[in-house]
Amino acid sequence: MPTVKLFANLRKVAGTKEVSVTGASVGAVVSELVKQYPALVANLLEHSPDALSGNGQICPHxxxxxxxxxxxxxxxxxxxSDVVSIFPPMAGG
Amino acid sequence: MNGWNGKILEIDLTKQTHKESPLDIEMAKQFIGGRGLGARLLWDLVGPDVDPLSPENVLIFTNGPLTATGYQTSNRFSVTTKSPLTGTVLDANSGGYWGMQFKKTGYDVLIVRGKAEKPVWIEIKNSEVTFHDASELWGMRVFALTEKLGQNNNKRNVLCIGPAGENLSRIAAIMNDRERAAARGGPGAVMGSKNLKAIVVEGSTRPEIMDKERYKFLMYETKKLLAASPLTSQALPEFGTVVLMNIMNNIGALATRNHQQTQFEGAEAISGEELTEKYLVKNQSCWACPIGCTRISKTEKVEGEGPEFESTWAFGAQCGIDDLPAIIEVNALCNDLGLDTISAGSTIACAMELSEKGYLDSDLRFGRADQLAPTVEAMAYRRDIGTELADGSLRLATKYGHPELSMTAKGMEMPAYDPRGLQGQGLLYATSNRGGCHMRGNMIGLEVLGLPKLIDRFQVQGKSAFVILNQNSNAAIDSLVICKFTNMGVADEYFARVLGAVTGIPYATGELIKVGERVWNLERLYNNREGFTSKNDSLPPRLLTEAPTDGPSKGWVSQLEPMLKEYYRTRGWDENGVPTPKKLAELGLENLL
Amino acid sequence: MIDPRIYEMFREIGEDLFTAQLISSHGGNLSIRLGDRVIIKRRGAQLGRLKPHDLIETRLDKNDSNVVLASTELLVHRAIYLNTPALAVCHCHPRTAVAFSFSRDELVPIDNEASYLLKKIPVVTEEFASGTPQMANKVAEALKNYKIIMLRGHGSFATGQTLDEAFHWSTCLEESCQMELAAKIINEPFIEYRGMSGSYSQF
Known part of the structure; x- marks a missing residue:
């Protein structure tokens, strides 16, 4: 299964830094991730009611x-064998 | 007059005199304030015959028409001079409170010339200027001095140099409000060369605003936009700038061990997540800023502002060090001594590589956190090994026969983003008018963060147009002067309209960006007059020839040459990087030559 | 040789413009600025069905051999790039917005998103047809200060750093006009929900 790494406040919300989830595309991996960690829906997906059916859009940024x-x-x-890393909106310099 | 105060204060330290002169309003319209106005004044005042550390160099402090109006982040000022580090035009800009207070004294510009016979500090209370003997204060560090001279955030603000500036370190910063820094390019050394220890400002003039209703509306809209943007309302306040550590490492663009690698195995240990979890005390903000990206962090030994991403990287990944408390402590030490953290960290990294390779006889080694503080201390006082490091990595590496190991562009140490993994960023460093710098423009938004839209970081074709827009926009923002972070939530069109509402002079968005282009071209003319050519638009050979052997940037070097050619054409410059007469006429700069 | 990543961007947004009913089969146009060059749709090509050879690269400041192949609207796209900081242009025919443009000199959105993003969209009139220098200059001049403008009875021109941005302003405008039209049909008094909304028309 692909490995998903979480960063910044996503770690706090999910309560983990790293997790394995099934999925053959970025969208599928994210859908599966929010199924396992529903608390992440607000951070990752717009139109959250659709999220669990896999139709949610990933938040801009x-x-x-x-x-x-x-x-x-x-x-x-x-x-x-892929590693999918997910970061919340970030900025700096 | 609206927005601008309309007055310049000139101080001659040699004669200990001061005089007031009117601000040329036509010049102000063309260059606005801050960096732009500073560059225009420097063009007339300091020519190629002037050594940056001689009394003939000047320090030009500028604010802008928006400063102290209360518009979001209107707290900043700029200091312009000829850089003792690079020999280029230099402006360094800083937030906090001093810029706002300086504007309230009733001046837009302060020009400091000459050299005092003995150390002095200057007090400006509205139009009253006093020279004070600073013999007793010479040698004092920044924190103690700031307190002694009566720093009081909203009422009385202290700008000063520490021991590094006094000892003419070419990477010395000018510090204000205790821990804010106009750091890059060595303006602290220029101040030190003038025997000027501090400038304290107290003022009570508020800038006039032409169209108050419109201004109020634009402030309100800006407030809404900053609150709605996840960048300015969440990302920056929650984790500060250090949040970038993990992502830069993740994509293989985190320069490591003097740019020998592009990923650092210890990145997690020095990340924003780690800082927030273990060392963060609270957030803090500059005057009139709703974002509040500043961290107050605490270890067993120190408590203070920072560290920012670049400082954490410079003493961390660049030196192969994953000891966050040691980094927090050396960051605070740099602030107290008045040293630029990026240049200090990267110079130590250069010395570490020179030593490991046997070119420099020292025990400096990558990964040795215990060496950071003593080395920085030695640099500020030009002691022992510090004598060699105090003037930056290029002078150090050149002395020991290996200038190629200095990770600089035009002699200024580059920040964290490795150009091999970020092609546009490399073009930015190479063309930046003050040397390797991420504040003249930044491609991270487009190449990594997807702001406004992700473009492939390895793509070369067409990158120049993005880089140029970024550079022009930043030059305009630096001339207003406001904080670039506001631009992450608020588009340039708002700034143009606020400028119009405040000054009563309408600026279309396109015209504001044009001001930025004018400033950029003027700075280029300045550097060309100093003898810089297209040869100086370069990167260290390592970045052009040594591809990373692993990680996501594996196999990539900077494709600078084709990007640079496209860049010159897009800028309207000839193939030698000289602005064409047509471009200068378009920008109203034709009379300067 | 145009980078395939650039083609892909054009193809996606061209298709979306057609699907969103913002253009007719052969209408509308997209371009980007690549340094001192412009990439624009080939004359007669369909935006909704772009093929790699439908994109033409030509110089920004003067003509070269490719110019005859480029869309007749090249002139206006060039004028925009030479007079504004734009790096991408999206031109389409958003029908409700065009309908409002017949009777208004400016469109001031009443919905949340467009109030937020666009504030105000000026409407400019030009009797000369698309592709004339007169029209090019007028559109470019208006775009110096607004990221999207309407040409009366014709369509919108939007600018951005990327095509995606320019496309965003275009869909946002049409959506806003559709909402206003619906509100007009409902024809009930408004309850104002925005602060300082009276100032939008001065933006």
């Missing part, structure tokens, strides 16, 4: 990388 490569494509494929 949430940053997702696959093996360290940022993507904004929910259909981007994810394999068993």
């Amino acid at each position: 949430v940053i997702i990388t696959i093996n360290g490569h940022p993507t904004d494509d929910v259909n981007a494929p994810v394999t068993e």
